[in-house]
Amino acid sequence: xxxxxxxxxxxxxxxxxxxxxxxxxxxxxxxxxxxxxxxxxxxxxxxxxxxxxxxxxxxxxxxxxxxxxxxxxxxxxxxxxxxxxxxxxxxxxxxxxxxxxxxxxxxxxxxxxxxxxxxxxxxxxxxxxxxxxxxxxxxxxxxxxxxxxxxxxxxxxxxxxxxxxxxxxxxxxxxxxxxxxxxxxxxxxxxxxxxxxxxxxxxxxxxxxxxxxxxxxxxxxxxxxxxxxxxxxxxxxxxxxxxxxxxxxxxxxxxxxxxxxxxxxxxxxxxxxxxxxxxxxxxxxxxxxxxxxxxxxxxxxxxxxxxxxxxxxxx
Numbered sequence: 001x002x003x004x005x006x007x008x009x010x011x012x013x014x015x016x017x018x019x020x021x022x023x024x025x026x027x028x029x030x031x032x033x034x035x036x037x038x039x040x041x042x043x044x045x046x047x048x049x050x051x052x053x054x055x056x057x058x059x060x061x062x063x064x065x066x067x068x069x070x071x072x073x074x075x076x077x078x079x080x081x082x083x084x085x086x087x088x089x090x091x092x093x094x095x096x097x098x099x100x101x102x103x104x105x106x107x108x109x110x111x112x113x114x115x116x117x118x119x120x121x122x123x124x125x126x127x128x129x130x131x132x133x134x135x136x137x138x139x140x141x142x143x144x145x146x147x148x149x150x151x152x153x154x155x156x157x158x159x160x161x162x163x164x165x166x167x168x169x170x171x172x173x174x175x176x177x178x179x180x181x182x183x184x185x186x187x188x189x190x191x192x193x194x195x196x197x198x199x200x201x202x203x204x205x206x207x208x209x210x211x212x213x214x215x216x217x218x219x220x221x222x223x224x225x226x227x228x229x230x231x232x233x234x235x236x237x238x239x240x241x242x243x244x245x246x247x248x249x250x251x252x253x254x255x256x257x258x259x260x261x262x263x264x265x266x267x268x269x270x271x272x273x274x275x276x277x278x279x280x281x282x283x284x285x286x287x288x289x290x291x292x293x294x295x296x297x298x299x300x301x302x303x304x305x306x307x308x309x310x311x312x313x314x315x
Contacts, residue, residue, distance in 0.1 A: 027092060027099035029055040029071050029079070036067030057092035060086070063108065070218055073101070075225050077114030077123075078232065080218055090126070102126060104209055105143050111215060113138040113236060115227045129183045131167055132175075133158040138235050140211055147184035150183070151203055151211065152177060154235045160197060161188040173198040180207065212236060289307050 031038065031053040040045050040053075041060040055061065063069060063085045071079040085108020093100040098120030103110070105127050105228050114123055116136030121256045123134040127143035130150065138154025141148060148175060156173045161168045161183050171191050175181050180203045215236050220229055 027074050027076070027101055029073060029092065030198040030221075031055065032070040032072050032078075032221055034067070034069045037064035038062070038067050038069045039064075055089055057089050059089050061087045061089075071226060072221050073114060073123075075223055075228075076117070077112060077228055078218065078220060078224060080111040080215065082109040082111070082214065085110065091296065098122070105141060107143045107144045109140065109214075111211070112131045112137075113228055113231050115225050120278075126162065129162055129185060129188050130181075131160050131162055133160075138231055147182065148178065149182045150175060151180045151207055153208065153211065154231065159183075161191050161198065163188050163192050168192055171198060173200065176198055178203045178208070179286075180204075 003270055031049045033051060034049060038049055039062050040055060041062060042058065047071065049055070049061075056138065061069060061071075061081055063081055063083050065083055067083050069081050071081070073079060080149050086106045087108065087110060088104045088106075090104045091100055091102035098118055100121070101123045103125050105125065110125060112125065112134065114134055114136060117123060117134070125132045125134070125141050125270075127141065128145055129143075130148045132139065132141060132150050134157060135155065137157060138153040139143050139155070140151045140153075140159055142151075143149070150157060152175050154177050156177075158172060159175050159181055160172050168188070168191065173181070179200050180188040181198055187196075187199075191198065215232075218232065218236070220232055252274070
């Protein structure tokens, strides 16, 4: 009887636990690794994030000098927040209709690689002067209180300027692979007041190399989707240049090849001229020697003739 009662109690205690529904991991922000001094601020105070911790909506991630945190965005992506950054998890919602994520960065540097999102999902990074909406890409945002810079390594980013905390919807621009855009307060003012377009520039190779240097030790959790792993490997950690940059590199290589060929031909020409001068010098010297020998021979023959004449007896 006692055994039966104990068994019933055990089942009653276990039932809620076994039936508890696990939180979906699709859009959770899960700490992968930290380096240095990283803290998470929330309404409950401050804490030091540990590997496996879940960062929740409303919390703020702060990285100090020489500090970095890598965060997994469910199975869909990887985030790296570099030193001297302050990132707020403004919106973090997950539903059957789609995931909604909005990060705001007052200052610092944030790198994101994310897989292609579902039609109704949204992932945005907002700063004081811009908001970048992501569909599936690798990009970096660098910001301070007065400006922001968005570098796109692959995919596309939809960028809007922000003025006084409001998104300027009519000034939207798409920034594609190996392109960059800078928006400071003055530029945003001109876009709003003078209806100027957002200026997009080629991403410099030194910027690409800088990003790769910053990301070379990023950790990729095994739970991350294969396309994210591939993106990190092929785009972030290995050299990949778009066609325009590739053509420019090929043109530079061809120009360098032509310069080398020109230098070689010039050297050959100089060497040929030197050999020709030496040949002419030898011929001149040979002619002079032959002329001197001829003169010497004639002189000797003349002396011999004169001697013979002197030896003829006078009659």
